[in-house]
Amino acid sequence: MTTTVPESQPRSAHQHGVRRIVLPVAVVLTVLFCLAPILWQLLTSFKTDAAIAEIPNVYFPRPDQLTLDQYQKLFERRPFFNYIFNSFLVSLASTVLALGIGAPAAYALARLKLQGERIMLAAVLIVTLFPPILLFLGLLDIVRYFNLGNNYLSLIIPYTAINLPLTILVMRSFFQQLPKDLEDAARVDGYSTPRMLLDIVLPMTIPALATTGILTFISAWNEFIFALTFITREDLKTVPVAGAQLGGASPFEIPFGPIAAATVLGTIPLVLLVLFFQRRIVQGLTSGAVKG
Missing domain, CATH: 1.10.3720.10 (MetI-like)
Known part of the structure; x- marks a missing residue:
């Protein structure tokens, strides 16, 4: 004699839960991908020359690496x-x-x-x-x-x-x-x-x-x-x-x-x-x- 164990969660509910996780992650990754060059240019415009030339790259500068000199030089x-x-x-x-x-x-x-x-x-x-x-x-x-x-x-x-x-x-x-x-x-x-x-x-x-x-x-x-x-x-x-x-x-x-x-x-x-x-x-x- 065999018994059937009912599924604890319907497949549709499982798919809905996956969609609720995947969709926000995909949106966040897409936004970051589009905004990354803009953010990079914005941060670079506030970096000191030493921070810009530093190797490896300084992606997020420290407070002592921030300056308005680049805008001053521009004008x-x-x-x-x-x-x-x-x-x-x-x-x-x-x-x-x-x-x-x-x-x-x-x-x-x-x-x-x-x-x-x-x-x-x-x-x-x-x-x-x-x-x-x-x-x-x-x-x-x-x-x-x-x-x-x-x-x-x-x-x-x-x-x-x-x-x-x-x-x-x-x-x-x-x-x-x-x-x-x-x-x-x-x-x-x-x-x-x-x-x-x-x-x-x-x-x-x-x-x-x-x-x-x-x-x-x-x-x-x-x-x-x-x-x-x-x-x-x-x-x-x-x-x-x-x-x-x-x-x-x-x-x-x-x-x-x-x-x-x-x-x-x-x-x-x-x-x-x-x-x-x-x-x-x-x-x-x-x-x-x-x-x-």
Whole structure:
């Protein structure tokens, strides 16, 4: 005679317990993997030169190995606030132009029945997939022809053109999800097209504008090749170029500390921008229609 021993715990409960352990561990490891380079740069910017050069590496410096000298050296060697201003001006101008041109174009593609609409959308998509580096030689010839070298326009115009297709695609998708009944009701109430766009459509598109604008701003802020080539004047350089061209006291010295400080200072504006518009970004990514 045989007896059957019942299982003390169902398999589903066991799997649920494993999932509760594995999932948080995986999330923590993923976050650490993503934040490790940022944390490394941040700690390096506060280390003394001796701690940076010490072997084996000092991953977590002691209090006596922390200093603000790297930031002091950075501002003594270069006018870094001027570089931040240049990056901010170029990025903001290109973002405003991309939204100002791309949003109306996206609305027209979403609402109007245009001849060749599919061809235009295909062209916009192809340009979006086109690597910007392949435009370098052509843009260089244009900058030379119009004598735009060492001018903010030599960066603002290419950045606007490069980010415009993405702006059009994102905004068109958002406009397509907006209820057209609101626009029809506004026209019945006597709204003109410009007034309807400003008073009704624009408030509903602010989340999408914020999301697209931040993507455009970050792309322009981090761009390196065009800024390195089209701008050679020291007082017009942007943060990525200035940080890459930091030099030491001698040709054989690599200033790891000031470079890390430049990286931190160049990233802080982007972090503050994302934190400030965090709610708008989430709304732009998760919503696209007004539910009544």
